[in-house]
Ligand SMILES: [Zn+2]
């Protein structure tokens with residue numbers, strides 16, 4: 001994702017609305033590697049702008065996703081998360097605290113064409129599940 005000032009510029013150039021609320025969402029996302037949900041971002045923006053609506057937050061997130069500035073991360077049945085890091089990477093999900101970490105997996109995943117004729121792969125994403133170092137420590141200490 002571009003820096004908030006550059007995003008403001010880009011939105012203006014594209015004729016998209018730029019309001020303090022929208023800029024608040026840019027700011028809340030900038031440098032965030034926690035893969036927040038829309039609600040989490042909303043909570044953060046509301047600390048300084050109590051009147052911002054969840055709807056506005058969703059609109060900005062959708063615009064940013066359409067522009068390729070952020071990625072959506074879907075992890076099973078949990079609510080969709082947003083990722084300002086758009087460099088190719090995979091995710092590790094902690095089953096205890098639900099935090100999501102960026103990881104770089106070294107694997108080549110191939111869908112064998114002979115088993116799946118006609119399918120075209122657009123993207124692959126590897127999701128690792130387990131315990132983060134904090135949770136692994138706690139569970140080790142409990143035993
Ligand atoms: Zn954890």
Ligand SMILES: [Zn+2]
Pocket residue numbers: 035083085089090091101102
């Ligand atoms: Zn990520």
